Amino acid sequence: MIFLELNKMTGNQTPPSRPFDLLNDSIGKPVLVMLKGALSFRGTLKAFDVHMNIVLEEAEELDNNQVKTKYGKLILRGDNVILISP
Template sequence: MSSDMSKCLATLGATLQDSIGKRVLVKLRDGYEIRGILKSFDQHVNLLLEDAEEVVDNNIFKRGTMVVRGENVLFVSPT
């Protein structure tokens, strides 16, 4: 693995670690947006969210606890 890739992964991990226990917005490849409290993540960027809500056309649908598979994640942002 290149040095630049290692730095990128380290930054990603640190950023996600700082977001544990906080509300985040997750944008998925299929256009869905999920908001929830980030409880944990792994090296594949699989995310465990609590109090998750799906946002569709400014409508909010409560989803509860969700696991979001990392391969579907475009970005994760604090809300």
């Protein structure tokens, strides 16, 4: 069903991009990630998957835009993601 719906959409127009394309273009670049529960992280996007699980390097947890904790690498579970800003 989802497949058909997609076909219909791509039939109507060539979509200029998809959200995962933007993630893909952000590999190796700094991103801001907001998670549920008022958690914010900043770091270099190293990897992601279809669940929006994310790997950040040189990651920092932010609290009111201040660095709260520094991490080397970090896996963030996609489930909790609210927004990602490249």
